[in-house]
Amino acid sequence: MKREIIxxxxxxxxxxxLGYLALSPERTSKPLSLVEEVGVxxxxxxxxxxxxxLWEEWKDAERYSFCRGEAVINNSYEDPVLRDYGTLEHxxxxxxxFDKEANKFFVVAREIEYSYDGRLNxxxxxxxxxxxxxxxxxxxxxxxxxxxxxxxDYFGNFISTNPDTKADAWVxxxxxxxxxxxxxxxxxxxxxxxxxxxxxxxxxxxxxxTIDRKCEETDINGSYDGDFSFTCATVEYxxxxxxxxxxKAKEALQNDKADLPxxxxxxxxxxxxxxxxxxxxxxxxxxxxxxxxxxNEASAAAGASPMSDSEEIQKALDQIRRNMESxx
Numbered sequence: 001m002k003r004e005i006i007x008x009x010x011x012x013x014x015x016x017x018l019g020y021l022a023l024s025p026e027r028t029s030k031p032l033s034l035v036e037e038v039g040v041x042x043x044x045x046x047x048x049x050x051x052x053x054l055w056e057e058w059k060d061a062e063r064y065s066f067c068r069g070e071a072v073i074n075n076s077y078e079d080p081v082l083r084d085y086g087t088l089e090h091x092x093x094x095x096x097x098f099d100k101e102a103n104k105f106f107v108v109a110r111e112i113e114y115s116y117d118g119r120l121n122x123x124x125x126x127x128x129x130x131x132x133x134x135x136x137x138x139x140x141x142x143x144x145x146x147x148x149x150x151x152x153d154y155f156g157n158f159i160s161t162n163p164d165t166k167a168d169a170w171v172x173x174x175x176x177x178x179x180x181x182x183x184x185x186x187x188x189x190x191x192x193x194x195x196x197x198x199x200x201x202x203x204x205x206x207x208x209x210t211i212d213r214k215c216e217e218t219d220i221n222g223s224y225d226g227d228f229s230f231t232c233a234t235v236e237y238x239x240x241x242x243x244x245x246x247x248k249a250k251e252a253l254q255n256d257k258a259d260l261p262x263x264x265x266x267x268x269x270x271x272x273x274x275x276x277x278x279x280x281x282x283x284x285x286x287x288x289x290x291x292x293x294x295x296n297e298a299s300a301a302a303g304a305s306p307m308s309d310s311e312e313i314q315k316a317l318d319q320i321r322r323n324m325e326s327x328x
Contacts, residue, residue, distance in 0.1 A: 096232055
């Protein structure tokens with residue numbers, strides 16, 4: 001799984017996550033992208049028919065069951081090289097299919113909420129300036145049979161912490177006054193071994209699956225320290241089909257909106273969303289203004305003339321770019 005943050009000439013790439021082993025001994029080296037390889041992609045005209053046939057097949061309670069799942073990643077992140085640090089939250093609410101013959105849980109539909117609140121720390125003469133970094137995104141996806149990510153594999157004895165999504169760049173990233181659509185930070189990457197010993201994982205024999213792990217990892221971009229948890233409670237077929245159709249409708253609306261020009265897409269937001277967004281923007285501006293007041297006070301104490309907010313942020317970004325270029 002890969003992430004890129006592009007800010008003018010500033011690029012941060014998360015490569016090498018595949019095959020990475022966490023410091024925890026229970027971490028495995030299986031690939032992060034886990035998808036059942038069955039059949040071939042359908043044509044658009046056959047897609048609905050195949051979907052209906054699949055759901056007819058999934059009525060077989062002797063072989064299949066459904067559960068409503070939730071995977072949560074909460075982490076603090078630090079990159080000592082770029083002086084980038086912050087907190088990450090990744091919440092995936094899912095409809096999962098348990099295939100009793102394959103002995104696997106497949107993600108049939110999911111809705112993800114992601115956010116990152118951080119700072120880029122840079123040196124400006126005698127001053128240290130923190131440039132705010134914010135990332136947020138939401139994603140709704142449903143999957144065809146040959147697309148369904150594997151969440152749990154009992155034969156392989158592992159759970160995948162963050163299976164790949166169909167969409168890549170679905171997170172809105174803002175650093176200072178510059179913005180870009182990117183992929184989410186990885187957080188707890190890869191997979192963990194299952195542990196069915198007493199007091200550990202609560203697995204398939206129960207109506208509820210519960211798995212918790214401490215997440216302490218280091219990759220080429222920095223270190224993560226936090227937690228991963230997964231729960232899944234059984235739901236009956238009719239409710240599962242309704243959940244699937246709801247997420248499917250949200251995905252279609254999401255994709256249609258993504259094709260609109262920015263101004264048109266914004267006009268489709270509800271009044272509540274616009275008001276909420278305005279309130280949040282006001283809070284962000286106030287917070288940044290407060291931070292810049294402190295910088296200006298320090299500048300004045302040092303005998304330097306205070307700069308405006310935009311000048312200060314731009315100067316910090318320029319310094320970060322120079323630091324990146326000198327390290328290459």
